[in-house]
Amino acid sequence: MPFINLILLTLHNIARWVFIVVAIILLVQSFQGWFGKKVYSDQNRTLTTIFIILFDVQILIGIILFFSKGWGSVMMTAGDIMSTAALRFFAVEHWMIMLLAVILAHIGSGQVKKAATDLQKFRRAAIWFSISFILVLGGIPWPGMAAGRPLLRLFGMTI
Numbered sequence: 001m002p003f004i005n006l007i008l009l010t011l012h013n014i015a016r017w018v019f020i021v022v023a024i025i026l027l028v029q030s031f032q033g034w035f036g037k038k039v040y041s042d043q044n045r046t047l048t049t050i051f052i053i054l055f056d057v058q059i060l061i062g063i064i065l066f067f068s069k070g071w072g073s074v075m076m077t078a079g080d081i082m083s084t085a086a087l088r089f090f091a092v093e094h095w096m097i098m099l100l101a102v103i104l105a106h107i108g109s110g111q112v113k114k115a116a117t118d119l120q121k122f123r124r125a126a127i128w129f130s131i132s133f134i135l136v137l138g139g140i141p142w143p144g145m146a147a148g149r150p151l152l153r154l155f156g157m158t159i
């Protein structure tokens with residue numbers, strides 16, 4: 001694998017964990033704000049921005065990785081790819097699920113901004129970001145799946 005790909009794959013792998021931690025904190029805050037009728041603060045706003053930036057960075061790295069795989073250059077037909085679960089996952093499922101998830105996150109973030117009250121902001125954040133996060137969890141190539149990938153990658157080293 002070219003070294004630049006190994007760097008991007010390492011980043012994509014580790015950023016997944018940062019993303020998951022930020023998403024969980026954001027969701028906990030959103031539900032607490034919603035049910036605890038809290039004030040929507042600058043800190044809530046900042047965390048949402050960090051969540052969206054991390055998401056966009058993952059999408060960007062993912063798109064570069066996708067095109068660097070050179071699907072067309074390998075001697076495989078679309079039929080071969082679609083009939084092999086491990087190939088189909090990265091050719092079709094992974095990016096489609098993640099793209100849908102990031103679109104929902106962006107719509108949600110817009111909806112949160114437009115909301116008139118703090119309660120509405122927290123409720124919209126909780127609902128939109130939960131759906132998006134569930135999609136992300138479902139779209140990750142967890143170990144054990146046909147297309148499973150390591151839990152942690154540090155260049156050549158994997159766990």
Ligand code: HEM
Nearest residue numbers: 009013016019058059062063065066090095098099149153
């Ligand atoms: C449109 C969005 C995305 C695209 C196009 C994309 C694409 C890819 C590609 C091409 C690979 C590498 C497969 C390989 O080298 O064989 C990959 C691996 C992976 N992706 Fe994505 N990805 C996207 C979004 C995301 C997001 C949002 C996350 C998680 C937050 C994520 C998590 C992962 C993980 C954990 C791996 C395995 C990394 C490893 O092997 O160490 N991806 N992705």
